[in-house]
Amino acid sequence: MVFSDEELIKGCVKGAAKYHQALYEKYSPKMYPIALRYSKMQQEAEDILQEAFLKVFQNIDNFRQDSSLPYWIKRIVINTALNHQRSKLYLFPMVDVTDLKNNTTKEITLSSLSYNELLDLIKKLPSGCQVIFNLYAIEGYKHHEIGTMLEISEGTSKSQYARAKSLLRGWVEENNKINYERAGEF
Amino acid sequence: MSGPENFEDEFGKEWREAFDDYTQTPPNAVWENIDKKLTYQKMVYYKRSARIFQYLSAAILLLAGFLGIYTYSFSQNSQSRINDFTAEINHPIPLESMKFGVENSFSNLLSFIDESDSECKSDYVDNVQLNHFANNQDNNLSFGSSGVQLIALSNERQSMLEMVDIEALEGLSSIAPNLNVIVASNIENHEVWKLADYSYLSEEKKVSDKKKVWAGFDAGASSFNPNYQSAGNTTLNNSLSSSSFQFSGARTDAVESQSPQIEESMSVGNTVSLGLNFGLNLSEKWSISSGFRYNLSEATNSTNVIVRSTKVQEAIPASQEFNNVSQVNNAVSASTVLEYDFQDVELSNEFQFASLPVKAGYMIYNKKLSIELNAGIAANFYLGNKLSSSDNQFADVSIGPGHQSAYKEISFSGLAGIQLGYLFLEKFEVIIQPNYQQSINSLTKEAAEFDASPSGFGVSTGLRYRFN
Numbered sequence: 001m002v003f004s005d006e007e008l009i010k011g012c013v014k015g016a017a018k019y020h021q022a023l024y025e026k027y028s029p030k031m032y033p034i035a036l037r038y039s040k041m042q043q044e045a046e047d048i049l050q051e052a053f054l055k056v057f058q059n060i061d062n063f064r065q066d067s068s069l070p071y072w073i074k075r076i077v078i079n080t081a082l083n084h085q086r087s088k089l090y091l092f093p094m095v096d097v098t099d100l101k102n103n104t105t106k107e108i109t110l111s112s113l114s115y116n117e118l119l120d121l122i123k124k125l126p127s128g129c130q131v132i133f134n135l136y137a138i139e140g141y142k143h144h145e146i147g148t149m150l151e152i153s154e155g156t157s158k159s160q161y162a163r164a165k166s167l168l169r170g171w172v173e174e175n176n177k178i179n180y181e182r183a184g185e186f
Numbered sequence: 187m188s189g190p191e192n193f194e195d196e197f198g199k200e201w202r203e204a205f206d207d208y209t210q211t212p213p214n215a216v217w218e219n220i221d222k223k224l225t226y227q228k229m230v231y232y233k234r235s236a237r238i239f240q241y242l243s244a245a246i247l248l249l250a251g252f253l254g255i256y257t258y259s260f261s262q263n264s265q266s267r268i269n270d271f272t273a274e275i276n277h278p279i280p281l282e283s284m285k286f287g288v289e290n291s292f293s294n295l296l297s298f299i300d301e302s303d304s305e306c307k308s309d310y311v312d313n314v315q316l317n318h319f320a321n322n323q324d325n326n327l328s329f330g331s332s333g334v335q336l337i338a339l340s341n342e343r344q345s346m347l348e349m350v351d352i353e354a355l356e357g358l359s360s361i362a363p364n365l366n367v368i369v370a371s372n373i374e375n376h377e378v379w380k381l382a383d384y385s386y387l388s389e390e391k392k393v394s395d396k397k398k399v400w401a402g403f404d405a406g407a408s409s410f411n412p413n414y415q416s417a418g419n420t421t422l423n424n425s426l427s428s429s430s431f432q433f434s435g436a437r438t439d440a441v442e443s444q445s446p447q448i449e450e451s452m453s454v455g456n457t458v459s460l461g462l463n464f465g466l467n468l469s470e471k472w473s474i475s476s477g478f479r480y481n482l483s484e485a486t487n488s489t490n491v492i493v494r495s496t497k498v499q500e501a502i503p504a505s506q507e508f509n510n511v512s513q514v515n516n517a518v519s520a521s522t523v524l525e526y527d528f529q530d531v532e533l534s535n536e537f538q539f540a541s542l543p544v545k546a547g548y549m550i551y552n553k554k555l556s557i558e559l560n561a562g563i564a565a566n567f568y569l570g571n572k573l574s575s576s577d578n579q580f581a582d583v584s585i586g587p588g589h590q591s592a593y594k595e596i597s598f599s600g601l602a603g604i605q606l607g608y609l610f611l612e613k614f615e616v617i618i619q620p621n622y623q624q625s626i627n628s629l630t631k632e633a634a635e636f637d638a639s640p641s642g643f644g645v646s647t648g649l650r651y652r653f654n
Contacts, residue, residue: 020224024217029209037205046216051530053220058227083528110204118204137198138205165197 002026005069012060020057027070028053031077033119037134038081040123052080078139082149085131112176121171129164136161237456238409238643245620245645252555252606252618399653401464404617407456408644410483413625414452415637416506448491448504450636452535455485457642463650465547473547473558481539481566483640487573492527492580502581503531505573506635510590514583531580537593538569543601556607556615564601568593568629592634598626599640607650615650 003011003022011019028049035045035052055076063072110118122130131150135141136157141149143157150157463477491504508514545562552558571593574582585591603621610616625639 015228017221017224021217021221024220028216029211032212033205033208033210036210046212049212050216050219050223054223057220057224086528110200113204115204115208118201133201137195138202140202168201169197 009060009063009065009069012057023056024053027073030070031073034074034077035081036119037122037138038078038085038131040127044084048077048081048084051084052077055080078135082131085127086150110172113172117175121168121175124171125164125167129160129167132157132160133164133168137164241407241409241620241643241645248606248618248645249620252557252608255555255608398467399465400615400650401462401653402615402617402648402650404461404463404619404646404648406459406461406619406621406644406646408459408621408623408642409454410457410485410640410642411454412452412485412629412638412640414485416450416635448489448506450487450489450506452638453486453488455483455535457481457483457644459646461646461648463543463648470552471549473549474545475547475560475562476542476544479541479543479564481537481541483537483539485535485537487533487535489531489533490528492529492531494527501527502583503533503573503575505533507535507571507573507585507592508583510592511583511585512590531575533573533575533580535571535573537571539566540569541566541599545601547605554609556605556609558605558607559603560605561600561602563626564599564623566597566599568595568597592631592636593629593638594627594631597629600624600626609652613652615652617646617648617650619646619648620644621646 001022003019003026008019008023008026012023031052032045032049035048036042039045039048052073056073059076063069113121122133125133132146135146135149136143143154143161146152146157147154459479459481461477461479463475465473465475467473487503487505487507489503489505492501493504494501502508502514541564543562543564545560547558547560550557550559568587568591570584570586570591572582572584585593587593587595601621601623603619605617605619607615607617620643622641622643624641627639629638629640630636
């Protein structure tokens with residue numbers, strides 16, 4: 001049975017188990033890929049998703065409906081992922097990166113890569129770059145907002161994003177080149 | 187979240203479009219774990235709620251039981267006195283033989299029924315006055331504010347009631363209104379006789395001889411609400427000792443970021459206690475008592491940061507209670523910290539106190555059953571506390587009184603309770619007491635970054651011995 005968001009919220013506030021499960025089944029397929037993008041391993045992504053949904057159920061009576069339910073859940077998933085990553089960010093210092101190869105003039109295409117290949121590329125990024133790339137490029141946060149969230153400077157956020165971009169471009173080009181060569185073999 | 191302002195970055199836009207609307211179902215194990223935790227949280231919530239209702243139910247049942255026993259006991263005793271001294275209606279006892287050492291003019295004790303509340307009342311009545319009003323056939327008697335008074339007149343052939351206005355009887359005085367009196371009467375002459383029953387006086391005398399000094403022991407359980415207040419979110423740097431490990435400053439690969447923020451709380455638990463006590467009845471109504479108690483209280487601490495080091499196999503939860511604990515300081519130093527993880531941890535926090543209470547009591551009712559209101563103050567001596575986790579991945583930490591602990595060595599609390607007692611075998615008394623305790627000052631030292639002023643409702647039961 002499919003419930004509307006209002007029904008799900010009312011049912012979860014009352015603590016009814018079937019509404020908890022219905023809400024999870026409705027939104028976990030959208031949230032799981034987000035958790036995967038912020039983690040290095042699948043187990044870590046599953047932990048993030050589990051913890052995020054527990055927070056959703058514990059705090060759903062505080063949901064003020066000034067935003068949509070899926071947006072609110074997504075924010076919780078992202079914040080949970082950041083909490084998981086935050087400690088590791090201290091061990092991998094994020095500083096301004098100046099020695100970047102500038103490949104911005106060359107156009108690249110992602111259409112030849114599958115979702116899983118793109119996900120693998122993001123996971124290959126250093127932790128700090130991975131988080132900032134997700135927040136800036138995919139979630140759409142501004143650099144000063146990222147600086148506040150991660151307690152780093154805006155300049156660090158920009159330079160880490162530039163580094164992520166440089167690395168990803170290089171890997172995508174390499175991947176495309178390999179694909180072209182393989183196509184040529186056939 | 188910003189939205190479209192990042193579109194000028196075409197590179198980012200391509201990646202966003204590639205991930206947009208993508209869905210992937212997570213493994214079944216994720217929901218199974220969530221479901222287990224939700225069920226566990228519900229069970230903990232209902233278990234805590236149930237404890238409060240258990241205490242209330244126990245207190246209400248005990249109170250109802252005592253009131254029931256008291257009511258039954260009173261009615262039984264009243265009846266037995268009447269049964270022992272019933273006069274035979276067919277053979278009225280002459281007035282002269284029933285003078286029991288009272289004033290000659292007030293030798294008659296009249297028992298009558300107050301129709302307004304069906305209560306049996308007694309008053310002394312002068313012989314002349316009694317005959318005068320008993321023979322009065324005037325139906326226009328005025329009745330006083332004390333209500334309609336009925337006198338029962340009867341013989342072997344018939345019985346009747348005559349109404350008497352009690353205020354119209356001059357010179358009446360309620361000398362001993364609680365005396366039970368059995369009435370015999372002569373219906374033709376409208377005369378009544380009575381037999382005063384003084385047997386209750388020996389009962390009262392017996393009760394007033396209740397032993398004045400007593401000693402005993404008791405055991406109790408109550409809720410323990412720490413009323414925890416944090417000074418606010420503290421950084422890990424501030425909480426984990428200022429000298430032993432400032433991980434940001436001491437490390438050569440210094441990072442730009444601030445220390446993680448600790449969020450800590452302490453939730454309601456329970457207390458069990460054992461005590462020895464003694465007391466003295468200062469008068470019929472007032473008493474004073476004191477003693478010694480041992481209290482074991484448990485609450486649940488929650489924190490969100492754990493520290494892993496090379497020296498300790500288990501992770502150590504970061505807690506504001508560990509500010510000066512050498513056990514933690516030795517295990518976690520700047521050079522041996524591996525990582526700080528954000529992980530919600532729940533720890534059992536077990537406190538031990540010894541307390542010396544002093545209370546004053548006021549007797550509301552004092553017969554074989556007794557009801558006393560009491561209140562007082564207790565000095566609580568902190569013996570130590572232990573934080574532990576059921577999960578083997580977290581280290582236990584025990585803290586004793588002294589400079590290491592965040593808790594004061596002595597604190598004070600106010601006490602109030604209702605004590606229900608039952609005397610048996612003349613010298614033994616069983617006691618049940620619902621009670622409330624509230625800290626007067628905080629348990630924590632002023633330098634601590636959190637505050638705890640516990641309170642709790644509970645019930646204690648005990649046994650006392652009364653000395654001469």
